[in-house]
Amino acid sequence: MVTWRLAPGSDPSRPSPYISPRIGRGRITSRPSPYISPRIGRGRIIRNRKVLTDSYLPPHLPGRDFQITTFDEYLEPLLYDEQPFDLAFTGKTGTGKTAVARHVLVRKMEELAGAPVKFLYLNCSQANTAYRVMYHLNRAFGILVPPSGYPFDVLFNNFKSVFEGGRLRVVLVLDELDLLVKRDGGRLLYGLTRLNGDLIERSSSLTIVGIANTPDFLERLEERTRSSFKPKRIYFPPYGAGELLDILRERAKLGLVEGTWSEEALSHIAAAVARESGDARRAIDLLRLAAELAEKDGSSARLEVRHAEAALDYVDEGEIEIVIRTLPFHHRLVLQAAAELLHRGDPRPGTGAVYSRYSALARRWQMRPLTLRRVSGILRELESQGVISLEMSYGGARGNTKVVTGMALRPDRMLAKLSKLGVR
DNA sequence: TATCCACCGGAAGATGGGGTAT
DNA sequence: ATACCCCATCTTCCGGTGGATA
Numbered sequence: 001m002v003t004w005r006l007a008p009g010s011d012p013s014r015p016s017p018y019i020s021p022r023i024g025r026g027r028i029t030s031r032p033s034p035y036i037s038p039r040i041g042r043g044r045i046i047r048n049r050k051v052l053t054d055s056y057l058p059p060h061l062p063g064r065d066f067q068i069t070t071f072d073e074y075l076e077p078l079l080y081d082e083q084p085f086d087l088a089f090t091g092k093t094g095t096g097k098t099a100v101a102r103h104v105l106v107r108k109m110e111e112l113a114g115a116p117v118k119f120l121y122l123n124c125s126q127a128n129t130a131y132r133v134m135y136h137l138n139r140a141f142g143i144l145v146p147p148s149g150y151p152f153d154v155l156f157n158n159f160k161s162v163f164e165g166g167r168l169r170v171v172l173v174l175d176e177l178d179l180l181v182k183r184d185g186g187r188l189l190y191g192l193t194r195l196n197g198d199l200i201e202r203s204s205s206l207t208i209v210g211i212a213n214t215p216d217f218l219e220r221l222e223e224r225t226r227s228s229f230k231p232k233r234i235y236f237p238p239y240g241a242g243e244l245l246d247i248l249r250e251r252a253k254l255g256l257v258e259g260t261w262s263e264e265a266l267s268h269i270a271a272a273v274a275r276e277s278g279d280a281r282r283a284i285d286l287l288r289l290a291a292e293l294a295e296k297d298g299s300s301a302r303l304e305v306r307h308a309e310a311a312l313d314y315v316d317e318g319e320i321e322i323v324i325r326t327l328p329f330h331h332r333l334v335l336q337a338a339a340e341l342l343h344r345g346d347p348r349p350g351t352g353a354v355y356s357r358y359s360a361l362a363r364r365w366q367m368r369p370l371t372l373r374r375v376s377g378i379l380r381e382l383e384s385q386g387v388i389s390l391e392m393s394y395g396g397a398r399g400n401t402k403v404v405t406g407m408a409l410r411p412d413r414m415l416a417k418l419s420k421l422g423v424r
Numbered sequence: 425t426a427t428c429c430a431c432c433g434g435a436a437g438a439t440g441g442g443g444t445a446t
Numbered sequence: 447a448t449a450c451c452c453c454a455t456c457t458t459c460c461g462g463t464g465g466a467t468a
C-alpha cells in the first residue's frame with residue numbers, strides 16, 4: 001500500500017520512513033491544497049482559481065450520466081405530489097456524489113419552484129451529532145434554538161410540527177452521513193424515518209438522501225434503524241483515467257488561460273490519479289498545484305508534463321506543520337515517541353514500543369500517561385490525518401499489532417518541528 | 425490442530441466542561 | 447444556586463485476530 005520515496009540525501013538502497021503525500025488517505029494527502037502564491041487568480045496561466053477547487057460546481061459532470069438520471073427519476077414523485085423513496089449514495093471520496101446531488105437539486109428547485117417542496121442540504125462532518133443536525137433543521141425553518149444545552153426532544157418536536165402545519169414535502173440530503181452514524185448509531189436516522197409514519201397529513205413527507213463514503217454503512221446501522229430506513233442505492237465507482245481527463249479538460253478550459261496547458265500534462269495527472277485512487281478532488285487539486293508551479297517556473301509560460309510530475313511529488317511542509325501545531329498535547333507526545341523510534345533506526349515500531357516511549361515522555365512532563373487503548377486510537381487518528389502511516393503486522397505467536405511504517409516528514413525533520421513547537 | 429502472543433477495536437460508562445431554564 | 451441538558455475525551459471491559467509454534 002505505502003510506496004516509499006527516498007528522502008533527499010538518504011541511502012538509496014534502503015527505504016526511508018518518509019511517505020509521499022499522494023499515498024495514504026489522510027486529510028493532507030487527499031487534499032494538498034497548498035496555495036503557493038497568495039495571489040487570487042489572474043496569473044499568466046490561472047484565469048479563475050475558483051474553478052480549480054472542488055467546491056466549484058461545473059456545468060457538466062463527465063461519467064456520471066447514469067447517476068444523474070437515476071437520481072432524477074427517483075425524485076419524480078415530487079411532480080405528482082407524492083413521496084419519493086429514501087436514497088443512499090455510496091462511493092469513495094471524490095467520486096462525484098456531492099456534485100451530483102447539488103447538480104440535480106439545483107435543477108429540481110427550478111423545476112418545482114412554487115410547489116410546497118423544500119430541499120435541504122447538510123454536511124454531517126460539521127453537524128456530526130443528532131443534536132446539531134436537529135439544530136440546523138430547526139433553523140432551516142426559522143425556529144431559533146440554542147446551539148447546545150437544550151433537550152433534544154424539544155428540537156425534534158419542533159421539526160415535526162413543521163410537517164403538521166400543512167402540505168410540505170422535504171428532501172433532506174445528509175452528506176457524509178457515515179460520520180453521524182458512527183457517533184449516533186443511527187438513532188437520529190430512526191427518528192427521522194419514523195416521522196413519516198407518525199404524520200397524519202399524507203401530503204407531507206420527509207425524504208432522506210444519505211451520502212456516505214463507506215459502502216457498508218447501511219449494514220452497520222442498528223437493527224431497528226435498518227428496518228425503517230431502506231433506501232434505494234446509487235453507487236458511484238471511482239473515476240477512470242478517461243473520465244478524469246474529461247474533468248480536467250473542462251476545468252482547464254474554464255480556469256486556465258487559453259493555450260497555456262499541454263494535453264499531455266492533463267493526461268499525466270489523470271493517469272496517475274486513476275492508478276492511485278480515482279479521486280476527482282485529488283486530480284483537481286493537482287491541476288491547480290501544477291498550474292501554480294508552472295506560473296512560478298520562469299523558463300516557461302505553459303503547464304507542461306514536468307509541472308504535473310512536480311505536483312505529484314510535492315510535499316507541503318507548511319501544511320503539515322499546521323496540522324502538527326493543532327494536535328492536542330498527548331497526540332504530539334505519541335507522534336514524538338514514534339518519530340524518535342524511527343529516527344533511532346527501528347524501521348517498524350509497534351504500538352507497544354510506541355506506548356512505552358510515549359509513557360516515558362508523558363512522565364517527564366509530570367503527566368499521567370493515557371491508557372494503551374487510547375494511544376492505539378490516537379495512532380489511528382494520526383494516520384487518518386495523514387501525519388503517519390500504519391500497517392498491521394501479523395507476528396504469529398509474537399502477536400498482532402499495528403506498526404508505524406512512516407510519517408509525512410522525515411523523522412528528524414518531524415522531531416525538529418515538534419521541538420520548535422515546544423514539545424520536548 | 426490447539427494454543428498462544430500482543431495487541432485490536434467495539435461498547436458502555438465515567439469525567440469534566442460547556443450550555444439553558446427556573 | 448440548582449437542576450437539568452449536550453458532548454468530547456478518556457477508561458474499563460472484553461471478545462476477537464491470525465500466523466508461529468509446540
